[in-house]
Amino acid sequence: MSISIRPIDANDHGAINALHRFVGWPERSQAGWTWLENNPARLETRAAAGWLLETPEGEPAGFTGNFVQRFHQGDAIHYAATGFSIIVTPRARGSSRKLLNTFTAQPGMFAHYTFNANPTSAPLYKRHGMVAWPQGTNDLKLSWRVDTLACAEGRVWREIDRRAPRLTQARHERLLNSRLHEPHRLELPAGVAVLTDLSDRSRFADFWQALKGEGRLVADRSPAILRWRLADPDLTLRPLLLTFNRGKAIGGYAMAMMSKGNPIEPPMLEIIDLVALEGEQDAIPTLIRALLANARSLGAAKLRIQTISPDLLRRLGPLADSAHHEGGWGHCHVKFAACAPGAAIWSPTPFDGDYGFCLRPVPVAAGMRKAA
Structure with missing residues (x-):
């Protein structure tokens, strides 16, 4: 079965909540999703608010949110992205790679990371070029x-x-x-x-x-x-x-x-x-x-x-x-871009x-x- 992926829009909030409900994670209100999409750093970078997996019939089968943050290093400004609420239903088993590859491939970010991986999902990130970090405290x-x-x-x-x-x-x-x-x-x-x-x-x-x-x-x-x-x-x-x-x-x-x-x-x-x-x-x-x-x-x-x-x-x-x-377990994983200002x-x-x-x-x- 071919699973497609696309950026989310405001019409997807109900489907995203249904995916959260499926795995027992907290849902957001319509106003809550709108607030999150109005993240100033995301608007500045014009990044996607997240991505949705769909079956050929258009059934939502997976999701990851994309939370962009602005970082400062003296007078320099950088951006990085956190992947959150990574969900894949049994119908899309194996498609987590599409979500993570899309997330880590987005341009303009010095780092793509999650600090909230659970014990089941933690091993997945290593397959997509993400490493457990910070060294010594990531777990x-x-x-x-x-x-x-x-x-x-x-x-x-x-x-x-x-x-x-x-x-x-x-x-x-x-x-x-x-x-x-x-x-x-x-x-x-x-x-x-x-x-x-x-x-x-x-x-x-x-x-x-x-x-x-x-x-x-x-x-x-x-x-x-x-x-x-x-x-x-x-x-x-x-x-x-x-x-x-x-x-x-x-x-x-x-x-x-x-x-x-x-x-x-x-x-x-x-x-x-x-x-x-x-x-x-x-x-x-x-x-x-x-x-x-x-x-x-x-x-x-x-x-x-x-x-x-x-x-x-x-x-x-x-x-x-x-x-x-x-x-x-390594709940913190990151993939640094080649131009990253430095983990230290x-x-x-x-x-x-x-x-x-x-x-x-x-x-x-x-x-x-x-x-x-």
Whole structure:
């Protein structure tokens, strides 16, 4: 059977959601897909928003999304693409190569990558010129338990699902808690504050200029891009943004959001971004401790970060040793273009990948959506 491939358009959202439903992954609303397609970096590069596999009868049989990001290295601007939600149905078995070849062949990108491969799909990327990267940390995820009972209940439900899946197929949401939507008074250490001002002339804008000025290869974290990220209409709870401050200047920041992987898992507080200026050695450990101190009161069972670079691991120090080391397979793979600015100056976080919009949001009542 001949399987064809083409770029997606706005008429494909229903079919794409059906493919997500087929594999049990979170679906997006029509507004959510439109928001994602209006990614400023994608519009600048005129890249496809993704590709759809079709049978000769026109039946959708596979999909991959294409998330383009703008990167800065001093005054230079580069672009790279993340492949997300790579799905192939049994009717198109073997056609993943069409999706990955099309994704990695798109021009104008210094890198094509995924930081979110599961154990089943991870071996596929090596066949398409992608390598496990960063070296030494591509298979590492870190998590800190903050609610031992909820974690234990989650393990019990996973075992029930393994032994008797019929008991969990009703998809009833379990392990939710009232803390998820209660007003919170955060307990923050000296020097850490909630980031609320993302205007173009804010202290965060100054931090972004300083971060760019260090010469590292960094994904765009300008106030405008963060405003766009936070406008995702499918978010149910507003992400938490914290800054590490040295006087009036911001020296580092963290972004964390609540997720719930499936109906039988407890909520997690996921670190989406964690970055600091080179001279601020205390920033990252202090921000992690602030998140740890508040994760349980926010309703989380764990605090977790799913993309680790060697530099971030070093800056975490003893906090990395106190974490549970998850992963164990190469979930981060990349293919660098010949003109790539260099892997040595890129220290990715989950922000660089697809976690910010592919994690399953915590189901909450409509009136609680995007609660602060």
